[in-house]
Amino acid sequence: MADSSLNNMTSLARALSQPTLNLTEVTDVFSPRNSLRHSCRRRKLSSCNSLECDESATSPSAAEARVLVLNTGGTIGMTLHNKVLAPKANAFVKGLRKLPILHDELYAQQTGLYQYYGSENSLVLPLSKGYKRIVYTVIEYNPLLDSSNMTTDDWGRIGKDIEKNYESYDGFVILHGTDTMAYTASALSFMCEHLGKPIILTGSQVPIYEMRNDGRDNLLGALLIAGQFVIPEVCLYFYNKLYRGNRVTKVDAGSFNAFSSPNLAPLAVAEVDITINWDTVWRANTTAKFQVSTELNRNVGLLRLFPGITAATMRAFLQPPMEGVVLETYGSGNAPDNRPDLLEELKKATDSDVIIINCTQCLRGTVAASYATGKVLMDAGLIAGGDMTPEAALSKLSYVLAKKDISFDAKKKLMARNLRGEMISDVAGAKLCLSDNRFIQVIAKALSISCKEELEAIRDALAPPLACASAKIGDIEALEALKEMGTNMCLSDYDGRTPLHIAACEGHLKLVEYLLSHGATVYAKDRYGDTPLSNAVRFRHKEVVKLLRKTGAHFSRDELDEAGTELCSLAASGDLEGLEIWKLAGADLNKPGYNGQTALQLAHAVGKKEVVAFLVQLMSKKATSGVIEFSATPTGS
Ligand SMILES: NC(=O)C[C@H](N)C(=O)O
Structure with missing residues (x-):
């Protein structure tokens, strides 16, 4: 134990002493921006000049997140019919539009939100404290159900809807009655295999239309978490707490504090700030793609x-x-x-x-x-x-x-076995205690720190840049040491860049594999809105692109929006390798550029015959899971 700690310390020390480990350099790997790319992304955001849309709301391209809300029913959207509560169809979105804390109509109008997202059910939250705009789209089920009427078929429908829309949203919120919410949350946690994005169930004890109600806070909290944090779990949000979905049970029919998670502390608490308990958050530990298994045994x-x-x-x-x-x-x-x-x-x-x-x-x-x-x-x-x-x-x-x-x-x-964090696993209790770690102890001594909270604060401050630094030089041992300290591999540096972003830029395939198997998320976006996939594409690391795709990575909506222009510029410069890697990463080669021309049309117009032939060949091949079945050598003209 002491030996391995010392080895870990040595490799960390090595990581720290590398001349390549200038942290500014590490995090700047991908800083230079192409202004055209970024102006393409911004819908009409830059034309928004009202007081509501201050500069911070409109300048960073990563400022919008998308959340899909599946409204299955429950008290949150009920009204009185013959003196008893029952769901009311086609009223929920209309109600939300009138609530300024849940919808910013001015921003929606000024940024062309409705035209862009093409849905009358799209809404947008006011600017969050973290400078994010959460745009959410509500799909209302028909019929809306009191959750006592839910069956396993309804779980299947929810699962399929998430699977269908998985790539288009950053997170999912399911509005659901409280009576059987714990059952649905548990079932979805198992049905959703290799989950990489948050799915949050919520509802209320009092309808959102009533003056005193818990629905507004619950919905707002669930949206803010789903849109701002990559928590790859099926969760339940209620009364300011985010719980692991398969750990909760309904304990009170007459209180806003209706749920309890008796054997696991909340994953997050929403107080003055939203604090995520990252040590408890379940990690995907997989390189497989998200899928929903709707087969359930009723016996x-x-x-x-x-x-x-x-x-x-x-x-x-x-x-x-x-x-x-x-x-x-x-x-x-x-x-x-x-x-x-x-x-x-x-x-x-x-x-x-x-x-x-x-x-x-x-x-x-x-x-x-x-x-x-x-x-x-x-x-x-x-x-x-x-x-x-x-x-x-x-x-x-x-x-x-x-x-x-x-x-x-x-x-x-x-x-x-423990499949989704639903039970204490065999290795429970084996979790390393920070005070055991020599590296942290040395720092703590130097700073005269002794209490656990202070130690954790130091670890959390040091770990992200150290992990990015280790990723830069491909040092798995150093990452291993950081992991043993309880470091969350999803934490990002001050540019929002995670170790996976850095490893993808560097093309360290083994390290990418390691990170994916130890909790890194392929859906992380840095402050420029870039994903590890787009980083791997930019630096032409084909094998990394394949692995990320296999794990479910996809271009973000913004990246897809600008793909056409990027493809045209590759075609114009005869960059066949570039075109191939964009295709491998899942880009649509028919996407037009900023002037409406596709890469093929442009290559044709400028007489790049080899590019035309290559694109025709490329477009005829299927790219499944990041593998294109053909040789990269173009034939004919
Ligand atoms: N508070 C609630 O949502 C209870 C309701 N009966 C339901 O489960 O749908």
Whole structure:
């Protein structure tokens, strides 16, 4: 342990002493801007000169973020009908337009927002404290549902809508009734595989149309987080807190503070500032592309143990077609060990391939094999559900049991494993404590710092530039050391540049792979609005482009807007390699440039025959997952 810390220190020291490690240089790797590119991006933002649209709102090209809102129903949009609350169709967006905290009509008009986004359901928040404009589009479901009416089919529809729109938005907000919100949030957390963007469920206890209501704050908070932070999780936002979706349960029907996450601290709190608890945020750790698995097994159920339950009740519940059961047991996962009749029913069910998960009825705590009354359940073949909520355990069963391509044993193993942060993992507790880290200790001593909060503050201040510096020279060991300190690989330097941006510029494929497997996000945008993908394209790192594409990276809307002009300039200069890499990165070669001409038309007009031939060949090939199936040597003319 001491040795490896010392090694890590050595490699960090090495990173720090590299002559190439001038931090200004590192972060300036991509600073020079092409003014044409940037003026193309700005819609009509620069013509906006009202007091509402101050300079900071209009000058940086990365100032707008897009969020898709799926309105499924719930109290937030309900009105009274015959003295009871029920959803009201086609009223929500109209209502929002009248609320200045949720829509800035002047900005929308002056920047041509409606024409640009082409939707009457597009709205825009006032400028955020972080100088972002969050433009959001609302899709209203028909019918709108009280969440008590939700089924697994509705979960599938939400999942598919997110999948369909994934590349066009920075984040997603799902408006949902509170009654079954914890179930939907849990289910979506499993259904959304390799998620890289925030999906935030919210709703309210009082309709947004009423004078005193919690809907406005909840919606505003969810939008601000979804538009400003790359939290790659299905979350639930309520009463100023952002929770991991599969950790929550509804605990209060009469309070604005309706949800609790008993076994996991909130991912963020929205107080004077929005503070993200990055140490807790789940990291994607994948190089695979986002997809939604809508296959769910409905033969699952929840059974709450109670004193005096009969064997007949147990038997009836475990009958086919039941395939998976969450047994809500007492305390730390206990059941009577003096009831052989019950234990026999459980054993018979597990022997006939019913998966039974042992979850506690307690709000807080975990299942542990500390009592004889708990051990009998393990002996009967139950799987320990750790500290999972019953909602998470049930939806996980439904998701895992529906998997077609894996064996029954593999399904049991998946149920025991932490898949999306829904339970304490095997390595829980192994998280490195900052005070163990020699590197931080040395700094702390030098600065006479002793308390944990101060140490964390130092780590958070030092880590981003150090990680970018390590990325610049391709030093995985140094990154490893930083990771051991608890550094979040998504943190950016003062230019908004993450280690992944830098590694993509440098073409360090192995390091890009490392970062992607350790929590880096492909959707990070620097202060110029550039993504790691556009950096890799600019510096012609083909393999990095392929890997980023495979992981789901795509050009941002702004980058796509200017692709035509960039392609024309490559065509004009006969830059075949440049054209190929843009195609690899997913650009549409038919996109016209600023004067309406496509790259092909331009090459033709200026007599670049080899470019014409190359483009024709390129356009006939399919670029799937960043691979174009042809050789780069152009043929014919
Ligand atoms: N507050 C709410 O949203 C409760 C409502 N019954 C629902 O779940 O849709």
